[in-house]
Amino acid sequence: GQQLNQSPQSMFIQEGEDVSMNCTSSSIFNTWLWYKQDPGEGPVLLIALYKAGELTSNGRLTAQFGITRKDSFLNISASIPSDVGIYFCAGQAIQGAQKLVFGQGTRLTINP
Amino acid sequence: NAGVTQTPKFQVLKTGQSMTLQCAQDMNHNSMYWYRQDPGMGLRLIYYSASEGTTDKGEVPNGYNVSRLNKREFSLRLESAAPSQTSVYFCASSPTSVFNYGYTFGSGTRLTVV
Numbered sequence: 244g245q246q247l248n249q250s251p252q253s254m255f256i257q258e259g260e261d262v263s264m265n266c267t268s269s270s271i272f273n274t275w276l277w278y279k280q281d282p283g284e285g286p287v288l289l290i291a292l293y294k295a296g297e298l299t300s301n302g303r304l305t306a307q308f309g310i311t312r313k314d315s316f317l318n319i320s321a322s323i324p325s326d327v328g329i330y331f332c333a334g335q336a337i338q339g340a341q342k343l344v345f346g347q348g349t350r351l352t353i354n355p
Numbered sequence: 356n357a358g359v360t361q362t363p364k365f366q367v368l369k370t371g372q373s374m375t376l377q378c379a380q381d382m383n384h385n386s387m388y389w390y391r392q393d394p395g396m397g398l399r400l401i402y403y404s405a406s407e408g409t410t411d412k413g414e415v416p417n418g419y420n421v422s423r424l425n426k427r428e429f430s431l432r433l434e435s436a437a438p439s440q441t442s443v444y445f446c447a448s449s450p451t452s453v454f455n456y457g458y459t460f461g462s463g464t465r466l467t468v469v
Contacts, residue, residue, distance in 0.1 A: 247397075249397070252395070283462070283463075285445050285460030285461050285462050285463050286458075287460070331397060331398065342388065342400055344400075345390075345399075346397055347397040348395075
């Protein structure tokens with residue numbers, strides 16, 4: 244099946260630092276999504292990207308849909324304690340099934 | 356405004372027991388999904404229902420069955436639970452499966468099979 248490789252798997256940073264994570268695919272996607280999961284909860288949609296090259300922001304979060312359509316990036320600026328959680332990328336392929344494929348997740352830990 | 360509701364939140368089963376995980380959404384979404392989450396493996400699709408009356412296998416369907424009871428409800432059944440099915444199970448829904456506006460997830464069911 245389709246695979247999404249998300250990196251890094253975990254990050255330990257200081258409060259106030261910027262964060263970058265990315266996701267790559269072996270196949271072309273027409274939609275990229277970024278989710279955040281808080282402990283004991285389901286993932287919540289942060290940003291959705293629908294066009295190659297698209298750059299979209301949501302507060303301190305910025306995500307980009309790669310030009311090759313095989314990757315996406317999420318940046319968090321000036322991290323705060325509530326940013327702690329697991330971040331997932333997800334993609335939907337152009338052909339085949341319409342369902343989402345998820346990356347393995349990036350666990351973000353912030354030291355105050 | 357409940358969104359996606361999953362029951363139960365926690366369950367412990369003995370090997371060989373059966374159970375049904377319930378999911379209901381109140382957003383009038385057409386498509387519903389069941390995922391399992393295991394450490395280091397992200398979310399893997401078990402089954403999905405593109406619309407009422409249809410169900411299809413996902414990436415890891417073995418050992419599971421589903422029922423799309425109506426537009427609101429999509430249940431996941433384990434007929435004979437195995438320790439390998441210890442996981443956190445998430446139900447999700449979306450307006451359509453054709454163009455993805457993103458899923459709305461429930462808060463999960465944490466299942467332990469001993």
